[in-house]
Amino acid sequence: MSNTRAVDTESARRYDAIIVGAGFSGLYQLHLLRDRLGLNVRLLEAGDGVGGTWYWNRYPGARCDSESYYYCYTFSDELQDEWHWSERYPDHNEIRRYLNHVADRLELRPNIQLGTKVTAASYDDTENSWHVFTEHGQCFKAQFLITAVGCLSTANIPSIPGLASFAGEHYHTGRWPENGVSFEGKRVGLIGTGSTGIQAAPVIAEQARFLTVLQRTANYSVPARNGPIDQSFRDWVAANREQIRAKARASINGHPFDVPERSALEVSAEEREAAYRAAWERGGLRFRATFKDLLTDRAANETASQFIRERIREIVKDPATAEKLTPRDHLYATKRPPIDTRYFETFNRNNVALVDLKATPIVEIVPQGIRTTEGVIELDMIVFATGFDALTGPLIALNIKGRNGLPLKDAWAHGPRTYLGLQSPGFPNLFTITGPGSPSVLTNMPIAIEQHVEWITECIARMRDRGATRIEPSVTAAERWVQHVNEAAEATLLPMASSSWYLGANVPGKPRVFMPYAGGMAHYKDICNDIASKEYEGFLIN
Numbered sequence: 001m002s003n004t005r006a007v008d009t010e011s012a013r014r015y016d017a018i019i020v021g022a023g024f025s026g027l028y029q030l031h032l033l034r035d036r037l038g039l040n041v042r043l044l045e046a047g048d049g050v051g052g053t054w055y056w057n058r059y060p061g062a063r064c065d066s067e068s069y070y071y072c073y074t075f076s077d078e079l080q081d082e083w084h085w086s087e088r089y090p091d092h093n094e095i096r097r098y099l100n101h102v103a104d105r106l107e108l109r110p111n112i113q114l115g116t117k118v119t120a121a122s123y124d125d126t127e128n129s130w131h132v133f134t135e136h137g138q139c140f141k142a143q144f145l146i147t148a149v150g151c152l153s154t155a156n157i158p159s160i161p162g163l164a165s166f167a168g169e170h171y172h173t174g175r176w177p178e179n180g181v182s183f184e185g186k187r188v189g190l191i192g193t194g195s196t197g198i199q200a201a202p203v204i205a206e207q208a209r210f211l212t213v214l215q216r217t218a219n220y221s222v223p224a225r226n227g228p229i230d231q232s233f234r235d236w237v238a239a240n241r242e243q244i245r246a247k248a249r250a251s252i253n254g255h256p257f258d259v260p261e262r263s264a265l266e267v268s269a270e271e272r273e274a275a276y277r278a279a280w281e282r283g284g285l286r287f288r289a290t291f292k293d294l295l296t297d298r299a300a301n302e303t304a305s306q307f308i309r310e311r312i313r314e315i316v317k318d319p320a321t322a323e324k325l326t327p328r329d330h331l332y333a334t335k336r337p338p339i340d341t342r343y344f345e346t347f348n349r350n351n352v353a354l355v356d357l358k359a360t361p362i363v364e365i366v367p368q369g370i371r372t373t374e375g376v377i378e379l380d381m382i383v384f385a386t387g388f389d390a391l392t393g394p395l396i397a398l399n400i401k402g403r404n405g406l407p408l409k410d411a412w413a414h415g416p417r418t419y420l421g422l423q424s425p426g427f428p429n430l431f432t433i434t435g436p437g438s439p440s441v442l443t444n445m446p447i448a449i450e451q452h453v454e455w456i457t458e459c460i461a462r463m464r465d466r467g468a469t470r471i472e473p474s475v476t477a478a479e480r481w482v483q484h485v486n487e488a489a490e491a492t493l494l495p496m497a498s499s500s501w502y503l504g505a506n507v508p509g510k511p512r513v514f515m516p517y518a519g520g521m522a523h524y525k526d527i528c529n530d531i532a533s534k535e536y537e538g539f540l541i542n
Contacts, residue, residue, distance in 0.1 A: 012139035017460075018132050019043040019146045020118050020398065023052015025433040025449045026148035027099065028073065031106050032457040037464070042140060043108075044132070046117035050103050051096045053150045058180070059173035059385075060207075061199035063091040065285060065339050066444050068229070069237045070256055072098065074245045075450055079105060084234060089226045089284075089339075120399040121145055123428060128470055130429065143469070144460060146431045149394040157384050158191075162365035170382040173200060183207040187378060189370055191362075192385030193219050195338040200385055202346045212377055213347075214355045214362070214370070218327040220308045224339040225283025249451075252520035254444035257289040264291035264300035276307045288333050295333060295492050305332040315344040324356045334493050336441070392416050392436055392515065402427035416515060419473030419481045419538055420528055422456065428472040431456045436515040437485050443521045451521070455528050459536065468541045477538030488519035 017033050019026045022045035033039045047055040064071050068085035082105070083098055090098070103109055120133040130145040157163075157172050171181060173196045188208045190201055193215040205211045237244065247256035264272055272291075279287045293300040309326050316322035325344065346352055360372040369379035392412060400408040403426050411417060411426060418424050421438025422431055433452045434440035440448060463471060473481075489495050495514050517524055531537050 012131065012141045013042070014129075015042045015140060015142040016040045017042075017144040017146060018130065018140050018142040019148055020132075021045060021052055021148035021150060022047070022050040022103075022112055022114070023054065023148060023150055024073070024099070024446055025150070025453065026052065027102055027106070027108060028075070028449060029146055029148055029433065029453045029456065030108055030111055032453055033460070034108075034111060035106070036457060037461055039460075041111055042142070043112045044116045044118055044134065044140070045112060045114050048115050049096070049100070050112065050114075051099050052148070053174075054092055054095045054099065056175055057092050057173070058176040058178065059171075059196065059200050059383075060181075060183075060203035061201075061341070062173070062176075062196075063087075063089045063199065063226070064095060065089065065195065065224070066255065067284065068094075069233075070244060070248055070444060070447075071095075072446060073102065073450065074248075074446070077241070080241065081238075085229055087226055087228055089224055118398055120401075122401040122405070123403055123430070125403055125428075128428070144429045144431065146433065146456065147395055147398065147435070148433045149398070150434070158386055160362055160365050162371075165367050166365050166369075166382065167367040168369075168380045168382065170384065172384040172386070173197075174387075181381075183381070185209050186380040187369075188212070188381045188383060189214060189377060189379040190383045190385055192387065193217070194385065194387055195336055196387065197385035198338045198340045198343045200383065201352075202340070202342050204383070205346050205349055205352050208351065210351045210353070211346075212353045212355060212379070214357055215324065216357045217329065218325050219335070219338060220305065220327050220332045221338040221340040221343055222280060222285075222287045222308065223283045224341050225281070226341055248444060248447050249525070250522050252522065253442055254439070254447035254521045255285060255289075257286050259289045259292050261292060263293045263297065264303045265293075265297070272303055273307070276304065280307075280311065284339055285337060288337060295494065298331065298493060298496075301331045301333075301493055308332055312344055315348075317348050321347050321354050324354055330496060331493055334496050395432060395435065400427065400430070402430070415482075417478050417482055419478045420524075420531070421517060422452065422528075423471070423473050423539070425473050425475045425478050428470040430472075437481060437517055439517045439519075439521045439524050442516045442518060448521060451525050451528070455532065458532065462532075462536075463541065466541075471536070471539050471541045473539050480538075484519075485517050486514065488517060489514040492518050494518055 016039035019029050019041060022043055026043050027050065030041055030043045033041045049055055067088055068090045073079055079102060083101060086094060117135045118132055119135045122131050124131060129141045129143055132140040132145065183204055184207055186208055187210045188204055189212045190197055190204060191214045193213065198219065198221050201211065201213055244256045248254050251257065275290050279290045288294055290304065291300060294304050312326050313322045316325055325347065347354055355372065360374045363371045363373060366376060368376055370377045396409045406426050411424060416436035418435055418437035421435040421440065434448055438452065
């Protein structure tokens with residue numbers, strides 16, 4: 001924060017609200033605050049274009065794992081009428097084109113400042129304003145600070161000795177070069193087999209001379225069955241738009257799926273197998289909705305987990321490789337459930353090898369490649385598909401200081417303390433869209449984002465109507481919410497996956513706390529609405 005001392009805060013540009021981040025969250029928040037409430041708003045974005053997480057996620061194979069017909073804004077019929085997705089699962093290019101279309105259609109660009117990385121933000125109690133500082137020495141002041149930085153935007157590169165000595169190229173999938181990377185003729189090492197690694201591996205293998213996949217934890221994955229969207233499906237979506245929206249908003253995870261009222265344990269083995277096979281052939285995240293209790297009953301989940309393990313053994317020809325790829329330390333969907341396009345088939349290629357890092361850990365990176373306990377793997381390129389410092393990382397990176405100079409990283413030293421995932425005690429007028437303690441990453445993000453943004457907008461509108469100038473949650477309300485978040489998680493199987501980034505397990509030293517709200521999107525929305533109807537119970541407003 002040394003640059004903050006060199007800034008003349010008296011000459012800072014003043015706004016009613018500052019928004020950080022120009023992805024789905026930031027664009028919609030800008031639209032509502034400016035066009036519904038008439039506020040003077042500035043949106044600051046580190047990238048040179050809009051898109052948020054999707055501005056940076058350009059790695060090979062990067063595409064959404066929610067289906068395009070509901071991975072979009074639902075607040076505007078006009079936007080939905082004007083935009084036609086080309087594929088069942090849009091890739092990163094198409095999502096950026098969509099968000100640029102939204103920015104143009106809503107005329108948001110005059111209020112967006114690109115290429116502006118926020119490096120610090122501090123609350124001034126005397127002024128009741130947030131001072132927001134950028135890496136280029138600018139300062140902005142605003143009554144409200146709204147973070148729209150996303151849950152998965154702070155790249156996590158593991159601290160492996162010797163990386164600086166590597167003679168080849170190295171990249172993180174979350175910070176992929178805008179002009180792409182050539183794998184032609186190269187020996188590539190891909191570290192990580194989460195959702196990103198599962199998407200990237202098949203594409204890299206098709207181009208590289210040789211691909212070595214270095215796996216810490218074997219993962220379940222279901223085929224995506226991606227393909228082009230035809231006009232008949234578009235017509236169906238248009239004709240059923242309201243029902244799709246209603247179903248998504250009333251669901252547990254924001255996906256418009258019909259979940260049968262049957263347990264995996266209530267049907268015969270033959271009927272259960274047929275249901276899983278039908279879901280496998282259809283593909284996608286809907287596999288989770290085959291039975292009602294896959295995330296709440298261990299025995300029920302084991303039937304789904306075992307079905308996927310059997311498919312892995314069917315697909316992968318080499319039994320030893322198949323065994324390495326078979327997950328046994330967690331149950332299906334207790335970590336983020338990936339979907340794929342020929343991921344397991346990739347290991348049947350002659351130019352692909354798999355290294356089990358639990359059996360042969362990485363010792364160091366050397367100029368020639370990666371040294372494991374078995375020797376050196378010679379490489380020309382290393383790709384880190386090692387995920388993100390999820391949920392808390394993007395917020396901590398902003399170097400936020402609240403009342404009396406309290407750093408957010410200290411307030412959250414033992415895990416995030418929020419109320420509804422929207423605010424934290426000691427940080428007046430700071431709102432976090434899809435923050436820790438909200439459903440966020442457990443849902444279809446646009447649905448969760450719209451709910452958050454609309455709630456925040458209504459809250460600010462009602463504050464202005466009653467002449468209030470600041471809002472923050474009480475310590476008691478936040479502690480009770482953290483307890484409820486833990487109880488909601490414990491009612492599911494999700495905390496059982498000890499290596500999950502839902503728990504921060506991918507970042508050394510990070511507190512092991514289950515961060516997203518697992519009580520369901522619809523239930524969460526009802527709680528938020530109930531609190532608002534009770535004059536924002538649990539919040540301190542003056």
